[in-house]
Amino acid sequence: MCPYTIPFLATVALWWSATGVILLLDSQDRRTYLPSMVGASAVLAFALWLIAITAGETTALSAYVAFACGLVVWGWQLLAFYTGFVTGPNKAACAPGSSAVSRFAQAIRASVYHELAAILGAVALFALTHDQPNRFALWAYGVLWVMHASAKLNLFLGVPNLGAEMLPGHLAFLTSFMARRPMNALFPLSVTAGTAGSVLFFLAACRSGASALDVAGFAMLGSLMALAVVEHWFLVVPLDGNALWRAFRRNRADGSAATAIRVERALAGARYPEAGLGKDLSLGGAFRADPPLVCDAADIQRLLQSIAEGHFGAVDCVHGLVRTEADWICFELREGRARMAAFGPRMLRKPLVIAKGRGFDRARLKAAFDGCAAAA
Numbered sequence: 001m002c003p004y005t006i007p008f009l010a011t012v013a014l015w016w017s018a019t020g021v022i023l024l025l026d027s028q029d030r031r032t033y034l035p036s037m038v039g040a041s042a043v044l045a046f047a048l049w050l051i052a053i054t055a056g057e058t059t060a061l062s063a064y065v066a067f068a069c070g071l072v073v074w075g076w077q078l079l080a081f082y083t084g085f086v087t088g089p090n091k092a093a094c095a096p097g098s099s100a101v102s103r104f105a106q107a108i109r110a111s112v113y114h115e116l117a118a119i120l121g122a123v124a125l126f127a128l129t130h131d132q133p134n135r136f137a138l139w140a141y142g143v144l145w146v147m148h149a150s151a152k153l154n155l156f157l158g159v160p161n162l163g164a165e166m167l168p169g170h171l172a173f174l175t176s177f178m179a180r181r182p183m184n185a186l187f188p189l190s191v192t193a194g195t196a197g198s199v200l201f202f203l204a205a206c207r208s209g210a211s212a213l214d215v216a217g218f219a220m221l222g223s224l225m226a227l228a229v230v231e232h233w234f235l236v237v238p239l240d241g242n243a244l245w246r247a248f249r250r251n252r253a254d255g256s257a258a259t260a261i262r263v264e265r266a267l268a269g270a271r272y273p274e275a276g277l278g279k280d281l282s283l284g285g286a287f288r289a290d291p292p293l294v295c296d297a298a299d300i301q302r303l304l305q306s307i308a309e310g311h312f313g314a315v316d317c318v319h320g321l322v323r324t325e326a327d328w329i330c331f332e333l334r335e336g337r338a339r340m341a342a343f344g345p346r347m348l349r350k351p352l353v354i355a356k357g358r359g360f361d362r363a364r365l366k367a368a369f370d371g372c373a374a375a376a
Helices: 005-026 030-054 060-082 100-129 136-157 169-177 186-206 212-234 256-271 297-308 362-370
Strands: 287-289 314-323 328-334 337-342 352-358
Touching (some): 060 100, 136 212, 297 337, 297 362
Antiparallel strands (some): 314 328, 314 352
């Protein structure tokens, strides 16, 4: 067997499964985030201990262990970000009409704590492996950090595939900092530099006299860099790269009938609180609006997307029932995801929208729903 086959297969398995686990955990109910982070922190502490233990070893096995632990350290950084524990002070969508410089500054403020944590992680790995023969944990972490930063810059500058559907609901506002364009000037540089880096790593693994540690370690780094380049290409090619991990994400979609019943109960509970309906949803009539008698379904759908992206502030959930030219439709926005369904109302005969959140612009949101009237 080729001496590079096992390192390549190990890298693919670790890359795919580690990404899948992060997506699985951040797609759960937010009440699970704290236990997930506690468990991840315990795994992080164990990984750091293993890195310190294997830093002075020169076997192929120690390269595999260090490389895997480097992925664990970076995985902790991503999980802390996507669960919202380590993000930034800005938790609102990009202000309308912002210049490119202002948009970049707002985007930085949305993730600055994560960036600082990434630096601290690199410093910790450097300290654990300094002047040691096995530094593949640091190298693996560095590859992932650099290529992740490159992907974020490309999303900011503009690519066709934003992958917004893979973001957890509480981070949906981040899409307002992204741009959808066929290409940007950075992308060719990113993939060229990444490809060159992958080739250099493989050349280090193939060089004459390379030790077992270097063969395994540099082959894994070359494979990891190549996979990161493939992920970059998923940003621009007409393929759904996220399908590789879709099985890991919890299916939040309810049946349309169940959604409609839940929405109508919530609305009836807000309109007729004496009936005691909808209490389990804890909406409490925090916001309510009476949309036009006949609404345009496409406008409602666009408005829900805008709400999910944070353009009106921190809206946790929206429930609504409106009449369109074709039929009644109910809609729901929860955890950043919208659902719409045709529905024959049984408790209500007038359009109604209720919402719950923290500090959102109620007047502007009401005006937006009022503006969804169907053309005469």
